[in-house]
Every structure is written in C-alpha cells, then in structure tokens.
Amino acid sequence: MPKKKTTKKRGSRKRQSKKNPPLTGINIETPGMIVELEGHHDLDVQSQTIPSVMPVMPVRGMVMFPGTIMPISVGRPSSLKLLEESLASSKVIALFTQKDEDIENPTIDDLYSVGTAVMVLKLIRQPDESVQIIVHGLGRVTMDEVIKTDPYIVARMKPSEEKLSSTSKTFSAAINQLKDQARELIELSPNAPEQAVTVLMNIEDPSNLADFLVANLNLDPTQKQDLLEELDIAKRIRQVHQHVSMQLEIQKLQHKIQQDVQSSIGDTQRKFFLREQMKAIQRELGEEGEGEDFLIRLREQLDEADPPVAVMEEAQRELSRLELIPPASPEYSVISNYLELIADLPWNKLSEDNLDLERAQTILDRDHFGLDKVKRRLIEYLAVRKLNPENRGPILCLVGPPGVGKTSLGQSIADALGRKFVRMSFGGIRDEAEIRGHRRTYVGAMPGRIIQELRRAGTKNPVMMLDELDKLGADFRGDPASALLEVLDPRQNNNFVDRYLDVPFDLSQVIFIATANYMGTVPGPLQDRMEVIEIPGYTDHDKLVIARKYLVPRQLKENGLTRSLCAWQASGIRKTIENYTREAGVRELERQIGSVCRGLAAKIAPLTPARRKSKKYTVDAKQVRSVLGIEKFMREDDIKITTPGVALGLAYTTVGGEVLFIEATQYPGKGDFKLTGQLGDVMKESVSAALSVFKSKAADFDFDLEHLNNHDIHLHVPAGAIPKDGPSAGIAMFTAITSLLLNLPMKSGIAMTGEITLRGKVLPIGGVKEKTLAAARAGIKTVILPEDNRRDLEDIDPQVQKKLTFHFAADVSDVLTIAFGQPRLKAAIKKLKPHPRKATSEKK
Numbered sequence: 001m002p003k004k005k006t007t008k009k010r011g012s013r014k015r016q017s018k019k020n021p022p023l024t025g026i027n028i029e030t031p032g033m034i035v036e037l038e039g040h041h042d043l044d045v046q047s048q049t050i051p052s053v054m055p056v057m058p059v060r061g062m063v064m065f066p067g068t069i070m071p072i073s074v075g076r077p078s079s080l081k082l083l084e085e086s087l088a089s090s091k092v093i094a095l096f097t098q099k100d101e102d103i104e105n106p107t108i109d110d111l112y113s114v115g116t117a118v119m120v121l122k123l124i125r126q127p128d129e130s131v132q133i134i135v136h137g138l139g140r141v142t143m144d145e146v147i148k149t150d151p152y153i154v155a156r157m158k159p160s161e162e163k164l165s166s167t168s169k170t171f172s173a174a175i176n177q178l179k180d181q182a183r184e185l186i187e188l189s190p191n192a193p194e195q196a197v198t199v200l201m202n203i204e205d206p207s208n209l210a211d212f213l214v215a216n217l218n219l220d221p222t223q224k225q226d227l228l229e230e231l232d233i234a235k236r237i238r239q240v241h242q243h244v245s246m247q248l249e250i251q252k253l254q255h256k257i258q259q260d261v262q263s264s265i266g267d268t269q270r271k272f273f274l275r276e277q278m279k280a281i282q283r284e285l286g287e288e289g290e291g292e293d294f295l296i297r298l299r300e301q302l303d304e305a306d307p308p309v310a311v312m313e314e315a316q317r318e319l320s321r322l323e324l325i326p327p328a329s330p331e332y333s334v335i336s337n338y339l340e341l342i343a344d345l346p347w348n349k350l351s352e353d354n355l356d357l358e359r360a361q362t363i364l365d366r367d368h369f370g371l372d373k374v375k376r377r378l379i380e381y382l383a384v385r386k387l388n389p390e391n392r393g394p395i396l397c398l399v400g401p402p403g404v405g406k407t408s409l410g411q412s413i414a415d416a417l418g419r420k421f422v423r424m425s426f427g428g429i430r431d432e433a434e435i436r437g438h439r440r441t442y443v444g445a446m447p448g449r450i451i452q453e454l455r456r457a458g459t460k461n462p463v464m465m466l467d468e469l470d471k472l473g474a475d476f477r478g479d480p481a482s483a484l485l486e487v488l489d490p491r492q493n494n495n496f497v498d499r500y501l502d503v504p505f506d507l508s509q510v511i512f513i514a515t516a517n518y519m520g521t522v523p524g525p526l527q528d529r530m531e532v533i534e535i536p537g538y539t540d541h542d543k544l545v546i547a548r549k550y551l552v553p554r555q556l557k558e559n560g561l562t563r564s565l566c567a568w569q570a571s572g573i574r575k576t577i578e579n580y581t582r583e584a585g586v587r588e589l590e591r592q593i594g595s596v597c598r599g600l601a602a603k604i605a606p607l608t609p610a611r612r613k614s615k616k617y618t619v620d621a622k623q624v625r626s627v628l629g630i631e632k633f634m635r636e637d638d639i640k641i642t643t644p645g646v647a648l649g650l651a652y653t654t655v656g657g658e659v660l661f662i663e664a665t666q667y668p669g670k671g672d673f674k675l676t677g678q679l680g681d682v683m684k685e686s687v688s689a690a691l692s693v694f695k696s697k698a699a700d701f702d703f704d705l706e707h708l709n710n711h712d713i714h715l716h717v718p719a720g721a722i723p724k725d726g727p728s729a730g731i732a733m734f735t736a737i738t739s740l741l742l743n744l745p746m747k748s749g750i751a752m753t754g755e756i757t758l759r760g761k762v763l764p765i766g767g768v769k770e771k772t773l774a775a776a777r778a779g780i781k782t783v784i785l786p787e788d789n790r791r792d793l794e795d796i797d798p799q800v801q802k803k804l805t806f807h808f809a810a811d812v813s814d815v816l817t818i819a820f821g822q823p824r825l826k827a828a829i830k831k832l833k834p835h836p837r838k839a840t841s842e843k844k
C-alpha cells in the first residue's frame with residue numbers, strides 16, 4: 001500500500017538524507033521512490049528568499065497561492081527536465097498557469113503574467129514515469145524578462161508588491177466575519193479535514209487568509225487567477241468574502257436537502273430497527289414463532305386470494321401494522337381477523353354455470369312434485385341467462401305458506417346451475433348491521449351476513465337465498481330493508497361496501513332468490529325490485545303423492561327402516577294428512593310420518609335379525625292411529641254449525657289459506673258492541689260496516705232495532721292469539737250477526753269470503769286459490785265468493801274444484817239465501833216478528 005511504503009521509505013529517506021546530498025541524488029528513473037528534499041521545514045520556507053531568476057513551470061487547471069501547500073503531477077518532458085536540472089541548484093521554481101489548459105506545449109504568451117514562486121518540498125516518482133511534487137507557495141511573482149525558453153522557460157522575475165489600503169476597524173470586522181463564515185463553510189463541508197478550522201483561526205495576516213481561502217474555494221482557474229493578480233489586499237478580501245458567502249449559501253442548501261433525505265431514510269431505518277427489537281422481545285417472550293408463522297401464512301393467503309389493488313393496499317397497510325403489535329394484544333386479533341376475512345373472501349373465484357335446461361328440468365322434477373308453474377318460470381329464467389349471460393334478470397321471490405318447498409327449490413336451482421347454495425334467514429332481523437356489518441372500531445365487530453355467507457360459499461357467484469323476507473323488521477338500529485335494497489339493486493351491488501370490510505365487494509354475479517310467506521309485510525320498495533312467484537299450497541292429493549315419493553322414503557331412511565319392513569299404505573298417509581295435520585305445506589306431515597316411523601322403529605329394534613327379516617308392518621290408517629294416538633283434527637265435527645251467530649269465513653294468512661270461525665253472541669246490556677280476537681283496524685271497520693248493513697236492512701227482516709239498545713253484542717274470531725286483518729271477512733261477519741239476531745244457525749259445510757260495502761254490495765277479494773284450498777282441506781263443501789271473483793275459478797286446482805261447489809254473490813241478500821236457504825230464512829223472520837216486539841212491549 002502506498003501509505004505503508006511511504007512510512008517505510010520515510011525512515012530510510014531520513015537516514016539517506018543525512019548521508020547524501022539530496023538533490024544531486026535524484027534519480028527520476030527509479031519509480032515508486034519518494035524523495036524528501038532537504039530543509040523543507042517551516043522555518044526554511046519562511047526564510048527562503050525568492051530568487052530573481054527562476055525556471056518557469058507551466059501548470060493547467062489550477063492556480064498556486066502563496067502560503068499553501070499543493071501536490072502537482074508533472075508529466076511533460078520539458079517540466080521533468082526542469083525539475084531534474086534546476087532542483088540540483090535550487091528548490092525554488094515559479095509556477096505560471098496556462099490561459100488555455102488544452103495547449104500541450106505553452107509558450108510565454110500562453111501563460112498568465114503573474115505566477116507564484118514555490119518551494120518544492122517533495123518529489124515522488126510514479127510508476128508511469130511522471131512525477132508528483134509537493135510545493136509550498138512562497139510569494140507572487142511577475143515575469144519580467146525571458147532568459148531562455150528551451151528546454152524549459154527561465155525568466156527574470158520581479159516580486160509583486162502587495163498593498164494594504166485599509167486597516168480600519170471595519171476591515172477588522174470584515175476579516176472576523178469572513179473567518180466566521182469560512183469556519184461555518186468548513187464545518188458544513190463533509191470532506192474538509194479536521195484541522196482546517198484550527199489552521200483558519202490561526203491565520204493572522206489578511207493576505208494569507210485570503211490566499212488560504214481562495215486556494216480552498218471551489219472556483220474556476222480564471223477566478224482564482226484574478227484573485228492572484230489582485231494586489232490590493234482589502235479588495236481581495238472583499239471578493240473572497242463574496243465567494244465564501246455564496247458558497248456558504250449553497251452549502252447550507254445542500255446540507256438541508258441532505259438532512260431531509262437522511263431523515264426519511266432514517267425513519268425507515270428506525271422502523272426497521274424497532275421491528276427487529278420487537279422481534280427480539282417477542283423471541284424472549286416465546287411468542288415469536290406463532291406471530292411470524294402466522295404472518296407468513298397470512299401473506300401467502302392474501303397473495304392467493306388476489307383481491308383488487310385497492311383492497312390489497314388496505315390489506316398491506318394492516319399487515320404492516322400487525323407486524324408491530326405483539327400477538328397477545330387485543331388489537332392483534334382484531335386486525336388478524338380482518339385480514340383473514342380478506343384472505344378468505346372469494347374475490348375472483350367463480351363456479352362455472354351449467355345451463356343445460358333439460359338437466360335443470362330433471363333436477364327440479366327429481367326434487368319436487370308438482371309446482372309446474374313455478375318450475376316453468378325457473379326454466380324460463382335459466383333460458384334467458386343462457387341466451388344473454390349479461391342480463392342479470394329479475395330477482396325472483398317465492399311466496400307461499402311454510403313447508404311448500406320454497407327453500408328446497410332454491411337448493412335445486414343451485415344444483416341445476418352447478419353453483420354453490422347459501423341461505424340467510426331474515427326472521428327477526430331488525431338491525432341494519434346484520435346485513436351491512438359493524439365498523440371495525442366497535443368491540444366485537446363482525447362483517448354483515450351477506451359477506452359472511454359469501455365467505456362460507458367460497459365463490460363469488462353462489463345462489464343466495466334470502467329467506468323469510470316478510471319477517472324483516474326495523475327499529476332504532478336502522479332499517480335493514482334499505483341495506484337490502486342496495487344489495488339487490490343491480491346498478492349498485494357491484495360495489496357493495498360492508499362496514500366491517502370497508503372496501504367494495506362485487507355482488508353482481510350472485511343470483512338472489514328471496515322467499516316470503518306473505519307479501520303484505522315485505523316493504524314496498526323491496527317488492528318493486530322482485531318478481532313474485534306464488535306457491536299456494538298443496539291439496540290432499542298433492543300431499544299424498546309428495547309423501548309417497550319423498551317424505552316416506554326419507555323418513556324410513558332416517559329412522560333406519562326399509563320399505564319391506566314398513567309398507568306405507570295410501571290409507572295410512574291419508575289418515576295422517578286428514579287427522580294429524582292441518583297445513584298448506586308438508587312440513588308437519590313429514591314430522592308426523594317421522595313419528596310413525598319412530599314408533600315402528602321402537603317395535604322393530606328389539607327383534608332378532610332373523611325375526612326382523614320375516615316381520616313386515618303395514619302402515620295403514622289403523623296402524624297410524626295406534627302409533628299417533630287420538631286424532632288431532634276431525635274435519636266434519638269442526639265445521640258443523642249448530643248454534644246461531646256462527647259463520648265460517650275464509651282468510652289468507654302467513655300460513656296460507658284458513659277457515660275462520662266468526663262467533664257472535666248477545667246478552668242483555670246497554671247496547672254495547674265488543675270485538676275480540678286480535679283484529680286489525682281494517683277488520684274492525686269491516687265489522688262496523690257489517691253491523692250497519694244489518695241495521696239498514698232491519699226493516700226487511702222485520703227486526704226491531706230497539707232490541708240493540710238493551711242488548712250487548714260480542715263478536716269473537718278464534719284463534720284469539722293470532723292477529724288477523726283485512727276486509728275479506730266482511731260478508732262472514734254480516735252473516736254471523738244476521739244469524740245471531742235472526743236466531744237462525746247457518747247451514748253446515750258452507751264457507752264464504754268477500755268484502756262488504758255499506759250498501760250491502762259484495763266486493764272481490766284476493767287469495768282465492770289459497771282460500772279454496774283451505775276450504776277443501778277443512779272438508780267444506782260449498783264456498784261463497786264475490787261475483788267479481790268468478791274469473792279466478794280457472795286458477796283453482798282441479799282437485800279442489802271437484803271437491804267444492806261455488807256460489808257467487810253480488811249482494812248480501814245473495815249471501816243470506818245461500819247461507820241459510822230461502823225457506824229457512826223466511827221462517828226465521830216470521831218467527832222473529834212478534835218476539836222482539838213482545839219483549840219490548842213487555843218491558844214497557
């Protein structure tokens with residue numbers, strides 16, 4: 001290494017310098033040797049006089065200043081010659097800067113006229129035959145007369161006389177200020193040597209100070225030459241001051257930029273170190289493995305989930321937060337739960353649709369009996385999807401009583417399409433957050449049901465069943481229906497934002513199918529967005545087939561039985577339908593069939609395997625009776641009417657059509673009218689209307705209205721615990737009141753439905769299909785419908801039509817004729833005539 005060599009050589013040179021006269025021994029031919037010239041210590045330099053004749057060495061790209069020490073590379077042959085010859089006699093030479101540094105062999109005219117006399121302190125021979133000299137500036141010289149130019153220039157010099165024009169206090173202040181600024185500049189300069197400030201502060205002489213600073217300032221050679229030629233020290237100080245100030249400004253600016261850069265790098269480094277420290281602490285606590293592995297896994301899962309860029313950015317932000325939190329902290333689990341959700345959600349996972357319509361039809365037929373209209377609509381829906389995949393189609397809403405197969409139809413559609421099936425029930429949901437989630441700031445926050453179900457589905461295009469839409473509530477916690485509106489709106493749902501997830505998720509590929517028992521309570525705007533498909537309920541015949549094909553085989557299997565062990569007969573199923581269930585769907589029927597199967601399983605299980613093989617139970621009506629016990633429903637008894645004041649109405653409720661008993665009674669009182677049975681406002685009004693119609697027709701019946709002043713009437717609609725509403729029981733109310741006041745029981749086996757007006761007209765009603773089904777189920781033989789509902793007849797199931805006789809009424813008098821029979825009615829009126837008058841006159 002050059003430094004080592006230098007030290008080593010120094011020692012030998014010292015010895016050598018003592019023995020040999022130095023310069024005579026210079027051998028430029030010996031490369032790598034440093035020659036220390038004799039007598040170069042400070043005192044020598046200071047006492048060195050500047051000879052009047054000196055060899056001139058041209059230099060380029062630099063200006064030498066008195067009082068400074070500089071290394072100079074010498075390579076030109078003429079300069080090497082100069083050194084070789086002149087150093088033998090004197091260590092002092094003159095350095096003159098070239099005006100144009102590109103000139104290889106400068107003449108006198110190519111040099112500035114002012115140069116610097118220098119003392120050569122060291123000469124170092126380089127391996128490439130050049131030489132480096134270290135020189136100490138002695139003083140300014142001006143070329144006076146050229147003595148020779150070959151092989152190098154030798155000239156007579158006249159020393160340059162410097163002058164100090166000012167010694168005032170201002171000048172001293174300027175010197176001090178210059179020194180301060182220069183010190184600041186040195187301190188800001190990253191490469192300045194440590195002792196530079198000390199050297200600066202020790203310089204007393206203003207000329208030396210100026211020269212020292214110029215030599216070290218970052219100026220170009222012409223500027224430096226100007227300052228060399230400036231002999232007025234005060235002026236030179238001023239100019240140097242300007243340069244120092246400017247460079248200080250630049251340096252400060254650079255320093256600031258540097259600091260800014262460093263502080264930003266420093267911040268990243270700080271975080272890195274802190275993180276490392278955190279890991280070390282976690283390692284000490286034994287928590288490290290857990291957290292590290294988990295984070296690695298999480299990162300992999302996130303990459304795999306490949307969510308949209310914005311979501312990934314959010315996830316990365318949360319991941320970096322997670323890295324700083326110890327696994328034991330509660331926040332750790334909050335963030336990690338969130339990230340796990342993002343990693344689990346099917347951002348890009350789609351299942352491929354199978355739009356083979358024949359296959360879809362087969363699957364629908366395989367899973368469900370009947371329901372032809374519904375199945376046809378579902379096939380149409382799939383056909384449109386096949387022809388126009390972009391068309392999202394309407395949102396289907398299957399409406400019907402419980403247990404008619406709405407949910408299982410949804411499952412069949414998903415099977416037919418080859419999509420995943422998820423179901424969410426809205427029964428009792430009152431909080432908007434159930435759908436849209438809670439913000440993560442809440443303790444125990446969770447995503448909404450939609451996002452939870454999608455996570456469960458694992459694909460972003462499942463069939464999602466929104467069950468029991470009619471049970472959706474609303475309270476102070478917000479309106480879940482409005483959140484659902486956003487979910488179902490095809491223009492908004494590609495950007496659905498769950499509050500917990502806080503980033504949009506695309507729901508546009510989900511097929512939503514809603515179900516409801518009753519459309520009446522589904523919020524209007526939601527109804528608007530859906531296409532309603534009604535499933536009215538099953539006839540006894542339908543139920544028989546469904547039971548034989550689906551329910552019995554399923555229950556046998558579930559209870560570990562076989563067909564050969566338990567042979568269900570049609571009579572057994574019919575008995576179960578008629579005497580143990582009263583419903584529109586088949587859920588209770590399946591439950592009862594299950595009960596029978598369990599009862600038989602209890603008998604079969606104790607048998608030996610051999611006995612079991614030979615034993616066969618025939619499940620007929622008798623067997624069902626013996627297992628299920630006393631019949632729950634006796635149809636004929638139920639509808640037999642023996643007392644006045646009772647009428648059978650037909651209603652449409654959330655559980656399908658129903659036969660409604662309307663009972664009225666009277667007792668002496670003050671003419672009050674009492675209503676019970678949880679009747680809604682509309683129904684109450686229709687009772688008032690019925691009473692008013694009766695009063696308006698009292699004369700026709702020869703009925704003395706005075707009777708109503710001293711009798712109270714109580715009208716009750718069982719079952720009292722179930723809320724009822726609607727106008728369609730109007731004519732039944734009127735019939736019940738008439739029956740009571742005319743003291744004439746209605747004929748048995750007749751049920752009626754129709755709204756009543758004050759003029760006694762009968763207005764049309766809805767739900768004819770469901771109501772007639774219920775009538776047939778209950779064993780009713782005759783149904784009175786409003787005249788305007790005649791057109792609904794063709795919609796009624798043929799099985800039901802066969803069982804019922806229909807009468808159509810335009811006016812209440814038509815109703816009374818059918819309900820009581822004209823002769824019975826006349827007889828009752830006749831009987832009644834003297835009775836109330838007698839009672840009144842008796843009272844009088």
Ligand SMILES: Nc1ncnc2c1ncn2[C@@H]1O[C@H](COP(=O)(O)OP(=O)(O)OP(=O)(O)O)[C@@H](O)[C@H]1O
Pocket residue numbers: 367368369370371400401402403404405406407408409467515516517546550585586587
């Ligand atoms: N037409 C049918 N063919 C075969 N099975 C049926 C039919 N209708 C209903 N079921 C069966 O009846 C049971 C009840 O049906 P499901 O749960 O789908 O009723 P739902 O209409 O959704 O009732 P809820 O309104 O209470 O949700 C299911 O096991 C279903 O398979």
